[in-house]
Amino acid sequence: MYSFWKNNQLKLSPWIFLAPGIFMFSLYVIFPIFQSIGLSFYQWDGLGEKTYIGVENYIELLDDEYFFISLKNNVIWLVLYILAIPAGLFAALFLNQTVRGIRIYKSLFFFPFVISQVVVGLVFSWFYDPSNGLLNVVLEGFGFNPVAILAEEDYATYGIIAAGLWPQTAYCMILYLTGLNSVDPEQIEAGRIDNARGWKMLWYVILPQLKPATFIAVVVTVIGALRSFDLISIMTAGGPWGSSRVLAYYMYEKAFSEYGFRMGYSAAIAVVLLAIMMVYIGLILYRLYRDEKGY
Amino acid sequence: MKKIFKSQIALALAGILAGTSAIAGTIVINGDTSDPAPKAAFQAVIDGFEAENPDVNVVYNLFDHEGYKAAIRNFLSADAPDISFWYAGNRMAPFVDAGLFAPIDDVWADQGLYSLMKTSAPGMTMDGKKWGIPYTYYNWGVYYRQDIFEDLGIAVPKTWDQFIAAGKTLNANGVTPITIGTKYLWTAGGVFDYLNLRTNGYDFHMALTRGEVAWTDDRVRATMANWKQLIDADFFLENHAALSWQEALAPMGNGEAAMYVMGNFAVAPLRELGLDDSKLGFFQFPEITPGVPMAEEAPTDTIHLSAGAKNPVDAKRFLAYAARADVQTAWNEALGQLPTNAGSSVVDDKFLNAAFSMLNNDAPGGVAQFYDRDTKAEMASIGMENFQEFMVKPERLEKILERLEKARAKLY
Numbered sequence: 001m002y003s004f005w006k007n008n009q010l011k012l013s014p015w016i017f018l019a020p021g022i023f024m025f026s027l028y029v030i031f032p033i034f035q036s037i038g039l040s041f042y043q044w045d046g047l048g049e050k051t052y053i054g055v056e057n058y059i060e061l062l063d064d065e066y067f068f069i070s071l072k073n074n075v076i077w078l079v080l081y082i083l084a085i086p087a088g089l090f091a092a093l094f095l096n097q098t099v100r101g102i103r104i105y106k107s108l109f110f111f112p113f114v115i116s117q118v119v120v121g122l123v124f125s126w127f128y129d130p131s132n133g134l135l136n137v138v139l140e141g142f143g144f145n146p147v148a149i150l151a152e153e154d155y156a157t158y159g160i161i162a163a164g165l166w167p168q169t170a171y172c173m174i175l176y177l178t179g180l181n182s183v184d185p186e187q188i189e190a191g192r193i194d195n196a197r198g199w200k201m202l203w204y205v206i207l208p209q210l211k212p213a214t215f216i217a218v219v220v221t222v223i224g225a226l227r228s229f230d231l232i233s234i235m236t237a238g239g240p241w242g243s244s245r246v247l248a249y250y251m252y253e254k255a256f257s258e259y260g261f262r263m264g265y266s267a268a269i270a271v272v273l274l275a276i277m278m279v280y281i282g283l284i285l286y287r288l289y290r291d292e293k294g295y
Numbered sequence: 296m297k298k299i300f301k302s303q304i305a306l307a308l309a310g311i312l313a314g315t316s317a318i319a320g321t322i323v324i325n326g327d328t329s330d331p332a333p334k335a336a337f338q339a340v341i342d343g344f345e346a347e348n349p350d351v352n353v354v355y356n357l358f359d360h361e362g363y364k365a366a367i368r369n370f371l372s373a374d375a376p377d378i379s380f381w382y383a384g385n386r387m388a389p390f391v392d393a394g395l396f397a398p399i400d401d402v403w404a405d406q407g408l409y410s411l412m413k414t415s416a417p418g419m420t421m422d423g424k425k426w427g428i429p430y431t432y433y434n435w436g437v438y439y440r441q442d443i444f445e446d447l448g449i450a451v452p453k454t455w456d457q458f459i460a461a462g463k464t465l466n467a468n469g470v471t472p473i474t475i476g477t478k479y480l481w482t483a484g485g486v487f488d489y490l491n492l493r494t495n496g497y498d499f500h501m502a503l504t505r506g507e508v509a510w511t512d513d514r515v516r517a518t519m520a521n522w523k524q525l526i527d528a529d530f531f532l533e534n535h536a537a538l539s540w541q542e543a544l545a546p547m548g549n550g551e552a553a554m555y556v557m558g559n560f561a562v563a564p565l566r567e568l569g570l571d572d573s574k575l576g577f578f579q580f581p582e583i584t585p586g587v588p589m590a591e592e593a594p595t596d597t598i599h600l601s602a603g604a605k606n607p608v609d610a611k612r613f614l615a616y617a618a619r620a621d622v623q624t625a626w627n628e629a630l631g632q633l634p635t636n637a638g639s640s641v642v643d644d645k646f647l648n649a650a651f652s653m654l655n656n657d658a659p660g661g662v663a664q665f666y667d668r669d670t671k672a673e674m675a676s677i678g679m680e681n682f683q684e685f686m687v688k689p690e691r692l693e694k695i696l697e698r699l700e701k702a703r704a705k706l707y
Contacts, residue, residue, distance in 0.1 A: 046368050047393040060705075065698075130534040151478075151537035151687075239478060240536040241684035258364050259667070259676035261389070 033274065040267035046255075050264075057268035066242050067269065070250040073157050074226065074276070077246060080161045081168060081225035085217045088172025089210075093202075095173070096180045106177065113170040121234030124163035125150065150236050153243035160231050160244060168224055172217045179213030180206075219284060226277055247273045321352045322609045323376040324598075327363035336629030343625075344616045351609045371395040375603030377610035383418035383429055383595040384664035385504075385671060390599070391421045397602045398424035402614050408636075411620070414654065415595050415635045418664055427599035428618045429635040431627050433559040434650035435485060435592035435665075440553045441576035443470060451578045455493075455521070458581045462530050465553050472530045474552035476538030483682035484666030484675070486556050487522070488592055493583035494518045497590035497661035504669035506707030510699035519696070521583060523689045536687055544568060556580065558594070559632060562646050572645045579653050590660030591653065594668060595635065677702045 005012070040057055044050040061067050095106050112120060127134050130148035140146060149159035183206060191205040207214075229248045232238060238245040238253060245253070247269055253259075255266035328337045334357065341353045356376065358366050367379060371390060381387055390396045403409055403425045409416065415429040444451070444461075447468055452458040462472035477483045491500045495514045502508045503515065525531065532543060532552055541564065546552035548568030555561060565575055579589065598617060604610050616622055620638030627634040628642040633651055641651045654662065667675040681695045 045389060045393075047372055047389060047395065128537075130537055148534040148537040151534050237479060239480070239680070239683065240687065241680045253676075256365055257676070259672040261368070262673065 036267045036270050036274075039264055040271050042264040042267075044263040046261045046263050053264070057265045060265065061268055061272070066245065066250065067247075069243060070245045070247045071272075073244065074246045074273075076157055077161060077164075077225040077228055078222065080158070081164065081221055081228075082218075084165050084168035084172050084221050085214070087165070087169040088174075088217065089176050091169060091173040092176035092180060096177060110170050110174055112167040113174070115167075117167070117230040118234055120163055120167055121231045124159070124166075124231075125235050128159055150244075151240050153240055156236050156240060156244035160228075160235050163235065164224070164228060164231050168221060171220060171224075175213045175217050175220075176210060179210045183209045215287075222280055226273070226280075247276075320350055320606075320609070321354060322378065322606050322613055323354045323356065324378045324380075324613075325356045325358065325363075325367070325370060325376040326380040326598075327358050327360045328380070329357060329360045329363075333630060336626055339629060340617060340622060340626055343622065344613055347616070348609075348612060351612065353613070371601060371603070375601035375605075377604040377606050378598050378600060378613060381427070381597055381599055382664070382668055383415065383427070383597050384668040386664075386668045387426060387597070387599070388421065389672075391426050395602050396426050397600045397604065397607070398426055399428070399600050399611065399614060400425050402428070402611050402618070406615050406618050408618055411637050412618070412635050413637065414593075414662055418595050418662075419597065427597040428614045429595045429597045430617055430623060431630055431632045432593045432595040432635055433632045434654055435489070435556070435558045435580075435594075436650070436653070437578050437580055438547075438555045438557055438561055438565065438646075439576050439578065440547065440550065440570070440574060442574045443550060443553045444576070451576075452581045454581055454585075455583045459524070459528060462525070462528055466529055470550070471532050471546060471552040472528075473525075473554045473556060474532045474543045474546045475535045475556070476532075476540045476543030477535045477683045477686060478537060478539050478542075480676075480679035480683055481665075481667055482540050482543075482557075483686060484679045485558075485592065487518070487678075487682050488663060488666050489556060489580040490522050490583070491515075491518045492590045492592075492660065492663065493580060493587060494521055495584070496587040497663065500590070500663060501661075501669065504663075504666065506671065506674065506703050510696050510703055515696065516692075519685070519692055522685070523692070526686060526689050531686060536683060558592075559646060559650060563631065577646050577649050579657060588660035589658055591658040591662055592665055593633075593654055593662045594665045671706055674702055674706050 039050075041052060041054060042050040043053045043057075091109055095102065095109060099105075126132075128136075128149040130136060130146055130151070135149070136146040147155065149155045187205055187209070188201070191201055196205060227248055228246055229252065232244060232246060232249045233252075236244045238249055251266050251269040251273065254262050254269065260266070324341075326337065328334045337355075341355055345351065345353055363380070367381065367390075370376065371379065372393075372395060375395070381390070387396065403412075408425075408428075412419075412429060415432060416425070419425050419427055419429060439451075443465075447464055447470075449461045449464055450457070452461045465472045475482050475486065488500065491503065494517050495503075499508065499514060503510075503512075508515070532538070532546060535543065540557070540561075543555070544561065544564055545568070547555050547565065548570060555565075562575070579591075582589065598614065600607060600610055600614060617626075618636060620634075620636045623634035623636045624639040624641075627639065631642070631644070631647070633641060633647060633654070641647050663669055667679065670678060678699060681699055684691065685695050
């Protein structure tokens with residue numbers, strides 16, 4: 001026994017150290033994923049017997065216009081949420097200077113990320129309020145008609161995304177600020193000597209050094225876009241008439257809202273959402289793997 | 296001092312004993328009376344019951360009102376209390392079908408409730424059995440600014456034409472006829488219910504909510520045409536899709552709007568906005584199709600015996616107590632609502648008196664629970680969402696009816 005341990009110590013010890021993590025991850029992440037996939041083949045109201053119905057839930061999804069509206073909104077979220085990255089970068093560049101009291105400004109810019117998403121949602125709901133909201137007061141000041149952003153099917157999603165961009169930009173800004181601290185001053189100096197300044201300096205000298213920060217910013221932003229839920233729930237509850245729902249919210253509505261309790265159908269939506277995320281998770285894993293190998 | 300301490304120990308010991316050997320003496324109730332008034336009202340009911348039945352100890356688990364709707368599914372199937380709060384009508388169907396509620400026809404028979412609770416009996420009946428005790432209900436109707444109506448010389452509308460004319464006068468004077476906030480959808484369900492009850496009558500309405508009639512039926516179209524008439528005449532508050540029902544109270548309070556199709560629970564907040572009985576009035580939703588008997592909305596709140604109750608004997612004693620006329624009188628006085636027991640008396644209040652007399656004398660057509668309680672849950676959410684869409688985009692009527700019909704075909 002002792003010699004077996006001695007001979008294989010190097011191979012075994014990583015697994016022993018990994019074991020608690022693997023156990024927790026399997027129990028709380030991997031197992032529920034398969035549970036959801038299994039559930040998506042059943043019809044179940046959460047109370048009675050489960051009935052196996054094969055792929056019928058998926059067939060129903062294909063014929064469900066609300067599902068496609070949610071899917072479309074998810075895509076809009078993904079695309080527009082990415083704007084938080086350049087916005088965060090410019091906020092960081094702007095704040096990356098030594099002025100008296102800069103720490104205070106930095107914390108003020110970071111503030112929206114610290115407060116709860118629920119509060120952000122409420123603040124923006126008031127901002128958009130058709131009768132007393134600041135936005136409409138300003139619009140009317142310029143002679144435009146007031147718009148109830150959150151009550152218009154064409155604007156509601158964009159209104160919510162704008163609210164979401166506020167804290168997300170702050171988050172990206174902090175990532176870039178820390179990144180800017182580690183930019184090598186010698187390289188900048190060298191760039192100066194070679195006559196690089198302005199955009200060129202940013203693009204060819206600064207940005208490549210910020211690559212790790214950009215990577216993390218993309219990861220958190222995409223995840224943030226896909227799990228957008230709190231803001232939608234607070235600001236529109238998916239409305240008007242379901243036009244601002246995303247898959248995560250639709251799934252919640254079908255499973256747990258007052259009128260939901262279609263567990264199987266909801267699980268099918270979850271599986272679709274997982275499939276979308278897998279594409280993206282796959283890309284990240286591939287990149288991480290490549291970086292580890294050092295190509 | 297020492298004595299008190301001893302008696303406390305004795306009490307604690309008694310409690311432990313009650314928990315272990317003398318289980319027969321404890322009943323567990325789960326409820327959602329989380330707002331201050333309902334909470335105090337129900338606590339008074341428990342205290343009264345314990346005073347009359349010293350051998351029974353009531354344990355009450357209070358849940359948040361919204362969270363309760365999800366929690367009840369878990370606790371009924373996992374660790375059932377003896378009694379739980381819920382709602383009448385189709386809302387209780389999932390629990391009755393899953394065998395989680397127990398029928399209590401014996402309590403109904405012993406207490407003579409078949410005659411005393413005639414109005415609410417249909418809402419408690421499934422498969423020919425009674426599945427709970429209704430303890431309160433409240434009316435719906437049109438709450439209106441009496442002072443504005445008087446100033447503009449508008450009489451309370453009794454017919455559809457008078458109603459339309461009243462709206463015209465209000466609009467001409469810069470007052471929005473009806474305030475409404477449809478952000479959370481159900482308010483639109485109330486308007487639909489009334490239009491359909493008045494256009495086609497109670498029986499058709501119930502058949503529709505039970506999924507027995509197609510949404511593309513001409514009678515539904517007639518209801519929607521009446522609704523469109525209101526929309527086209529600018530009856531409803533602008534931007535209602537952005538407002539909750541509470542936010543829609545404000546225009547009524549400051550006189551920008553004159554009517555609200557609402558339940559009795561709107562009276563308290565309207566009074567807080569400064570509308571006293573001389574400014575705020577109530578009338579029954581006017582007749583649309585002449586000759587169709589007037590039917591009303593009166594959602595009923597109920598308590599139920601669990602099939603998995605550990606102490607059904609004492610639980611039934613509690614249910615019988617909760618059904619009693621004097622108990623319901625006091626309970627509803629505290630709630631500011633209507634008792635379901637015909638032997639109870641109603642607290643003297645302008646709106647409760649009007650509602651009580653309306654429901655007992657002027658609602659020969661019948662009493663509906665509410666769109667989302669009469670309809671299957673999933674159909675209700677799709678239905679109300681489409682009503683909201685219709686109120687903003689009435690030109691999409693065809694698409695909306697087709698969508699509803701598709702959902703009906705799938706869900707029933």
